[in-house]
Amino acid sequence: MTTILRDAGLSDLVESDHLTLLADGFQFTEGPLWRADGSILFQDIKAETTYRLRPDRSVEVVRASTGAANGQTYLADGRIVFCEQNGRRVSSMNPDGGDVRNVVETWSGRRLNSPNDVVCRSDGQAYFTDPAYGVAPADQALDFQGVFRWNPSEPAASALHLLVGDFEKPNGLAFSPDEATLYVCDTGKYHVRAFQVAADGDLVAGSGRIFATLDPGVPGGPDGIKVDRAGRVYVAVALGVWVFEADGRLLGILATPKRPSNLAWCDADGRGLVITAADAVHHVRFHEPGVLPRFLPPSGGIPAHS
Numbered sequence: 001m002t003t004i005l006r007d008a009g010l011s012d013l014v015e016s017d018h019l020t021l022l023a024d025g026f027q028f029t030e031g032p033l034w035r036a037d038g039s040i041l042f043q044d045i046k047a048e049t050t051y052r053l054r055p056d057r058s059v060e061v062v063r064a065s066t067g068a069a070n071g072q073t074y075l076a077d078g079r080i081v082f083c084e085q086n087g088r089r090v091s092s093m094n095p096d097g098g099d100v101r102n103v104v105e106t107w108s109g110r111r112l113n114s115p116n117d118v119v120c121r122s123d124g125q126a127y128f129t130d131p132a133y134g135v136a137p138a139d140q141a142l143d144f145q146g147v148f149r150w151n152p153s154e155p156a157a158s159a160l161h162l163l164v165g166d167f168e169k170p171n172g173l174a175f176s177p178d179e180a181t182l183y184v185c186d187t188g189k190y191h192v193r194a195f196q197v198a199a200d201g202d203l204v205a206g207s208g209r210i211f212a213t214l215d216p217g218v219p220g221g222p223d224g225i226k227v228d229r230a231g232r233v234y235v236a237v238a239l240g241v242w243v244f245e246a247d248g249r250l251l252g253i254l255a256t257p258k259r260p261s262n263l264a265w266c267d268a269d270g271r272g273l274v275i276t277a278a279d280a281v282h283h284v285r286f287h288e289p290g291v292l293p294r295f296l297p298p299s300g301g302i303p304a305h306s
Contacts, residue, residue, distance in 0.1 A: 009245075009251050010243055010251040010252035010254075012287070013232075013243070013251070013286055013287055013288060014254065014284065014285075014286060014287070015271070015284075015285040015286055015287050016284050016285045018284075019254075019256065019257075019275070019282040019283070019284050020282060020283045020284070021280060021281075021282055022040070022053055022057055022274075022280075022281045022282060022283050023053055023057060023059055023280065023281045024279050024280035024281070025279060025280075026044045026047065026051075026279045026280070026281075027044050027045070027046035027047050027279060028044060028045045028046040028047075028261070028278065028279070029042055029043070029044055029045075029261065029276035029277065029278070029279065029280060029281055030042065030043045030044075030045050030070050030071070030224075030261045030262050030276050031043040031069065031070050031071045031072045031082065031083075031117075031262055031276070032262055032263065032264035032266075032274040032275075032276050032281065033072050033073060033074075033080070033264055033293070034264050034265065034266035034267075034272075034274065034292070034293075034296070035052075035095070035296075035297075036268075036296060036297060036298045037055075038054070038055040038268075039052050039053060039054045039055060040052070040053040040264070040266060040274055040281070041053075041062060041072065041080070042274075042276055042281055043066065043069045043070060043072070043082075045068045045069070045070060045085060046068075048064065048065055048066045048067065048068050048069070048086070049061055049063070049064050049066060050062040050063040050064075050066055050069060050082075050097060053281060062096070062097035063093065063097035063100075066082075066084065066087075067084035067085070067086045067087025067088075067089070067091075068084065068085035068086035068087070068134060069082045069083065069084050069085070069087075069091075070082070070083045070084075070085050070115070070116050070117060071083050071116060071117030071118050071128075071172070071224070071262065072118065073118055073119055073120055073126075073293050073295075074120065074293045074294070074295040074296055074297065075092060075120060075124070075126065075152070075295060076120070076124040076152075076295050078094075078095065078295065078297045079092045079093065079094055079095075080092060080093050080094075080095060081103060081118055081120070081126055082118065083115035083116050083117060083118050083128055083129075084115060085114050085115065085116065085133060085134035086114070086134045087105075088105060088111055088112050088113065088114055088115070088134065088135060089102055089103070089104065089105035089112060089115065090103040090104050090105070090112075090115050090118065090126070090128055090150070091103055095297065103126075103150065104148075104150055104159070104160050107142065107148065107160055107162060110141035110142055111139075111141045111142075112130050112142070113130045113131060113132040113134075113135050113140060113141075113142055113145060114130065114131055114132055114133045114134035114135045115128050115129070115130050116128070116129045116130065116131050116133065116170070116171055116172075117129050117171060117172045117173055117224065117262075118173075119173050119174055119175060120293070120294055120295060121175060121179055121197075121201060121294070122179060122294050123201065124151075124152055124153065124295075125149055125150065125151050125152070125201045126149070126150045126152070127147065127148065127149050127150075127163070127173060127182065128147070128148055128150070128173075129146075129147055129148075129167075129170035129171055129172070129173055129184065130142070130145060130146055130147070130148060130170065131145045131167070131169045131170050131171065131187075132145055132169075133169070144165035144166070144167075145165070145167050145168065145169060145170055146162055146163065146164055146165035146166075146167060146170065147162075147163045147164050147165075147167070147170055147173065147184055147203075148160055148161065148162055148163060149161045149163050149201055149202070151201070161202070163195075163202065163203045164184075164195070164203060164208060167184070167186050167188070167189075168186055168187075168188030168189050169186060169187040169188035169189075169221070170184055170185070170186060170187075171184075171185040171186070171187045171221075171222065171223050171224070172184075172185040172222065172223055172224040172225040172235070172236070172262065173185065173225065174225045174226050174227050174233075174291075175197070175227070175291075176227055176231055176246070177227060177228075177229055177230075177231055177291055179197060180196065180197055181194050181195065181196060181197065182194070182195045182197050182203065183195075183211060183225055183227070183233060184208075185221070185222035185223060185224075185225050185235065186221070186222070187221035187222055187223060188221065189221070190213060190214055190215050190221040190222065191210050191211075191212060191213045191214065191222070192210075192211045192212045192214065192222055192225065192233070192235060193208045193209065193210060193211060194207075194208070194209055194210075194211040195207050195208050211233070211244075211248050212233070212235075212242075212244055212248050212250070214235060214237045214242055216237055216238040216239045218238050218239070219238060220237060220238025220239075220259050221237065221238075222235045222236070222237050222242075223235075223236045223237065223260070223261050223262060224236040224260070224261060224262030224263045224276075225263070226263045226264065226265060226273075226290055226291070227290065227291050228265075228286070228288055228289065228290040228291065229270075229288065229289050229290065229291055230246070230288055231245075231246035232244060232245055232246060232251070233245075233246070234263055234273070234290075236260035236261055236262055236263055236275070236277075237260070238259050239253055239255060239256075239259075240253045240254050240255040240256045240260060241253065241254040241256065241260060241263065241273075241275060254284065256275060256277045256282065257277065257280070257282075258277045258278035258279070258280065259277060259278060260275050260276065260277040261276045261277060261278075262275075262276045263275055263276075265289070265290030265291065265292050266283070266292075267285075269289055270289030270290050270291075270292050271285055271286050271287065271288065271289045271290070272284070272285055272286075273285075273286060273290065
């Protein structure tokens with residue numbers, strides 16, 4: 001693995017000196033999600049298929065005809081919530097891929113654009129981005145591309161809240177460890193914004209500062225994003241995974257063979273990072289752990305908090 005250093009702290013952070021290829025031969029991998037049994041769920045957007053990658057590196061189909069599902073995470077009840085790019089909705093399924101349910105597909109009576117990525121807060125609310133990647137301009141019902149908050153404790157008719165609608169191409173999103181900050185990638189503007197999060201889950205008005213600008217000099221703006229427990233920010237961008245300190249200082253880039261799309265912390269100690277990139281899935285280890293999904297169920301599939 002090539003490490004492009006901006007700060008010696010990055011070499012101290014990385015445990016492995018190379019990427020481990022876990023699987024390849026797919027069309028467009030995305031949305032990795034670690035399971036406590038050691039397996040990894042991921043999407044192949046172009047094949048419209050959800051796969052499970054087992055610890056022995058065997059791969060099985062979990063679900064077909066996914067609506068070009070993309071980002072995914074766990075809800076408080078242990079179900080998996082995911083964004084359907086072509087289906088133009090956010091859906092959920094049980095851990096084995098069955099019992100698919102619609103979560104939300106409209107805002108103010110109009111169809112969503114093309115939901116892309118999703119993250120949950122510790123109070124059970126889900127936040128997702130809604131760019132227009134998977135919808136033809138003539139079919140686009142919303143005149144903006146934004147970030148939404150879905151509150152499952154509210155009546156369905158009022159559970160969806162528009163947080164911000166001034167993005168060009170909103171993409172990956174992640175909370176800081178204390179959930180006081182929500183980071184959102186804007187692929188179109190090649191930057192990551194940082195919003196202050198209010199107690200009720202709304203974003204503080206006017207707080208969307210530019211956290212970092214990521215211009216690799218080649219096509220491919222910021223896509224997936226994750227944070228570690230120390231508050232560092234990891235962003236999938238052309239050239240590789242860009243690693244920032246919490247103050248926005250770039251530590252360096254972990255180069256990947258092909259353009260990465262998304263990331264997921266993994267392993268029992270939380271120190272592994274799964275990277276989806278083009279047709280493949282990779283793995284690398286760090287000395288410090290990342291922030292695993294807040295509602296990661298144990299291997300039996302029962303929510304960890306219950």
